[in-house]
Amino acid sequence: MLLSANTTINRYGSIAAEIYDLDKPFGALPDTAFHLEALAGVEGPILEPACGSGRTLVPLLQAGHDLTGFDPSEEMLDRCRARCAERGFSPPLSRQRFEDFNYPSPFAAILVPVGSFTLIDDFDTALAVLRRFHAHLVVGGLLLLDIQPLAFLAASGEDRRRWTAENGDLLTLEGKRTAADWLAQRGESLLRYERWRDNRLVETQLEPMAQRYWGLGEFSLALEATGFSLEAVTGGYARGRPPRASDRVLTFEARKKA
Ligand SMILES: C[S@@+](CC[C@H](N)C(=O)[O-])C[C@H]1O[C@@H](n2cnc3c(N)ncnc32)[C@H](O)[C@@H]1O
Structure with missing residues (x-):
């Protein structure tokens, strides 16, 4: 199947959203503990693009962070709003996409967990999104981004x-x-x-x-080309461990250059 131009891709409709929460309850994956540790020193507001149903966003709110999220799937956002409300939170959540999201003030950090960045299926679009991340960070702000590798x-x-x-x-x-x-x-x-x-x-x-899947060096270069300084790449959420070929996820930590 080659997708036609008007096919909606990566939709995360109602059954997908329901399954997402059954499959990945809070804390079921090792990434949340890793992200919490990596964001521990961040004082200002944090943006989670593609926040989905709040699997990551809610534990970060519970840890005391100031979170803003967006996602294009109304079904995922509805679940996120409900899960936040159940716990007494009402963060700014809106229906936006990587490709054209917009906020008036910059963030101290941007977090993109698991494979969400690979949902940008075109190289040039992905570079434009990295530039958009750059524009939405304070100077020195942290981009913490996971990718699923070429495997x-x-x-x-x-x-x-x-x-x-x-x-x-x-x-x-x-x-x-x-x-x-x-x-x-x-x-x-x-x-x-x-x-x-x-x-x-x-x-x-x-x-x-x-x-679209990325190579390790390729993504490192993409970050440098879009105004970031790469600080660390971690394999398999094992803090301090460089990537291995068998890793199912690579985490990039980069800071916005002036
Ligand atoms: C794997 S889920 C990740 C959810 C959440 N970040 C987490 O940690 O569980 C991927 C999310 O990406 C969203 N998504 C799909 N296409 C997108 C796009 N073009 N821009 C932003 N988000 C998108 C989906 O609606 C879905 O909620």
């Missing part, structure tokens, strides 16, 4: 999983890689989400995904 493009992309929803529905996901472009380092997948109730299929949602 993800080399993998089959096959995914078959199931979850039981809070109301007892069976939720299933079947993912298939539909295209891989090795020159552009870009992969397309089709995710089929289904909701089953009393042995009957009651809802299906198809979500085309497109992601």
Whole structure:
């Protein structure tokens, strides 16, 4: 499948959003503890682009940070608002995208956890987003950004999983890689989400995904080219450990140069 120009990609609709919270409850992944430690010295406001349903944003609020978040998925944002409200928080949350988000005042730090940055599936667009991050940071401000490395493009992309929803529905996901472009380092997948109730299929949602994967040196150069000074790259959320080929995530810590 090659995606047509008007296909909505990386949508994170209602079943995807429901599964996201079943699959990744607060603290289930090692990244939150790592990000909290890396942000410990940050005093000012922090922006989390692609904040989703608040898996990272809520624990950071609970740690006393001043968080602002945005995400294009209304379903993910609704969940984020509800989870914040349950805990007595009402941070600024808005429906925006990496490509054109905008705020009037700069942030002390920008945090992009897990694979969200790879959802920018085009090289030039990704560089423009890094420049937008730069424009939204104070001088010396921290960009803390995870990427999933190229190994993800080399993998089959096959995914078959199931979850039981809070109301007892069976939720299933079947993912298939539909295209891989090795020159552009870009992969397309089709995710089929289904909701089953009393042995009957009651809802299906198809979500085309497109992601661009980065090499370690390539992303380091991209940061330098967009006005950042790279301070550290960590593999597998093991603080102080340089990346290894087997790492499923690389974390870049960079500061805005004047
Ligand atoms: C893997 S989730 C990450 C959520 C959250 N940051 C976390 O730590 O769990 C990826 C999020 O990226 C959002 N997203 C997809 N396309 C985007 C875009 N163009 N700009 C900003 N966010 C986008 C999705 O809606 C989804 O909520």
